[in-house]
Every structure is written in structure tokens, then in C-alpha cells.
Amino acid sequence: AIVLNQSPSSIIASQGEKVTITCRANSSLSSNYLHWYQQKPGAFPKLVIYSTSYRASGVPFRFSGSGSGTSYSFTISRVEAEDVATYYCQQGSSNPPTFGAGTKLELK
Amino acid sequence: QVQLEESGPGLMQPSETLSLTCTVSGFSLSNNGVGWVRQPLGKGLVWMGTIWAAGSTNYNSAVQSRLSISRDTSKSQVFLKMNSLQPEDTGTYYCARQSRVYYYFDYWGQGVMVTVSS
Numbered sequence: 001a002i003v004l005n006q007s008p009s010s011i012i013a014s015q016g017e018k019v020t021i022t023c024r025a026n027s028s029l030s031s032n033y034l035h036w037y038q039q040k041p042g043a044f045p046k047l048v049i050y051s052t053s054y055r056a057s058g059v060p061f062r063f064s065g066s067g068s069g070t071s072y073s074f075t076i077s078r079v080e081a082e083d084v085a086t087y088y089c090q091q092g093s094s095n096p097p098t099f100g101a102g103t104k105l106e107l108k
Numbered sequence: 109q110v111q112l113e114e115s116g117p118g119l120m121q122p123s124e125t126l127s128l129t130c131t132v133s134g135f136s137l138s139n140n141g142v143g144w145v146r147q148p149l150g151k152g153l154v155w156m157g158t159i160w161a162a163g164s165t166n167y168n169s170a171v172q173s174r175l176s177i178s179r180d181t182s183k184s185q186v187f188l189k190m191n192s193l194q195p196e197d198t199g200t201y202y203c204a205r206q207s208r209v210y211y212y213f214d215y216w217g218q219g220v221m222v223t224v225s226s
Binding site: 032033035037044045046047050051056088090092095096097098099100101102 | 143145152153154155166168169202204207209210211212213214215216217218219
């Protein structure tokens with residue numbers, strides 16, 4: 001199974017700050033198969049970015065993604081209070097689909 | 109609009125068989141895959157298995173011997189059955205629509221919390 005290593009495991013940021021999360025795979029992926037989810041406290045996960053860089057429907061422009069091969073990143077250009085959540089990367093390149101361990105974003 | 113809703117018992121005894129139902133609306137199971145994802149309390153997401161539009165299934169090898177996913181397209185329902193439950197099966201179980209192209213999960217249910225305890 002492809003292992004996804006997310007870093008950092010937690011971030012404390014101020015409103016308006018830029019934050020970046022990294023997801024590294026232990027083998028190369030097609031960028032079409034790397035996705036990001038947001039899970040707010042007590043809620044179900046929500047697709048935010050699919051295929052590395054495409055925003056899901058209704059997702060604000062401050063969310064973006066990039067990457068290729070084994071290294072991918074997820075960025076919030078200016079953090080807002082509503083962005084407090086845990087963020088997960090997920091690969092669909094090979095079976096089984098796997099998720100990173102998550103990055104918990106908190107506000108200062 | 110697309111919706112998924114899980115239902116099932118909240119408390120199970122070790123060695124029992126878990127049966128969960130995912131009722132979907134706003135899309136057809138004949139054209140879409142639905143996966144099950146488990147989340148132990150306070151931990152991350154683990155894919156368990158998927159039933160595809162054609163009716164074929166894929167399972168996570170970690171639970172494959174205990175897991176069965178089926179569906180009733182006429183009722184827009186997907187079923188998860190997992191036997192020989194253990195306390196480590198405790199967690200929230202989500203069903204989610206899964207893209208057949210790039211395998212992301214684009215719509216999720218609210219989840220159902222299952223506790224396995226004697």
C-alpha cells in the first residue's frame with residue numbers, strides 16, 4: 001500500500017496567515033490521483049481539492065494545491081476562523097486508497 | 109442534491125456481526141461507486157471497501173476476510189456487513205460516493221458511530 005506522510009501534524013496559525021501542508025508518498029503518483037479533504041470538528045470529511053490542484057465545488061479560492069511525483073502540497077493563502085479543521089491527503093493511484101494521518105489546523 | 113445517510117446499531121458486542129446501511133439520493137448506484145471509510149475515535153481515515161457501479165467490489169486486505177459490501181439499486185441502498193467484531197472496530201463509519209476515474213470521495217454521509225464493547 002502507498003503510505004502518505006503528512007507534515008506537519010499540527011499547525012497553529014493566525015488569521016490572515018498563509019499555511020502550507022505537505023503530503024509525501026512512498027512511491028510516485030500520477031497527480032490526477034492525489035486529493036485533499038477538510039474535516040471540521042465533529043463533522044464528516046469534505047472534499048476540498050481533487051487531482052492535486054482542482055477546487056471542489058464551492059471551495060473558496062484561498063485553498064490551492066500543487067505537486068507531482070511523490071511530493072504534494074496544500075495551501076491556504078489567508079487562514080480564516082472557519083478553516084479550523086483537520087486536513088487529510090488521499091491517494092487513489094493504487095489499491096487500497098490510503099489517507100495521510102492528517103494535519104490539525106488551529107488558530108492562535 | 110446528492111445525499112448519503114448511514115444507519116445501523118450504535119453498540120455491538122465482540123464477535124457479533126455489524127450491519128450498516130447507506131441510503132443515497134440524488135444519484136444512481138448504477139452509475140456511481142460507494143465506499144465505506146472508518147475513523148477510530150480521534151484518529152485518521154481508513155478505507156474499508158467500495159462497491160462499484162457494475163456491482164463489483166474491492167476490499168481493504170486488513171478486513172477483507174470479515175467484510176462484505178452489497179447493494180440494492182432499486183432502494184438506493186448500500187450495505188456493509190462485517191463479522192467477528194473486535195473492540196478495535198470501534199469508530200465512526202462513513203459511506204461516501206467515490207469517483208470511478210480518480211477515486212476521490214466527493215460526497216460523504218454524516219457517519220454512524222459504532223462501539224464494540226462487552
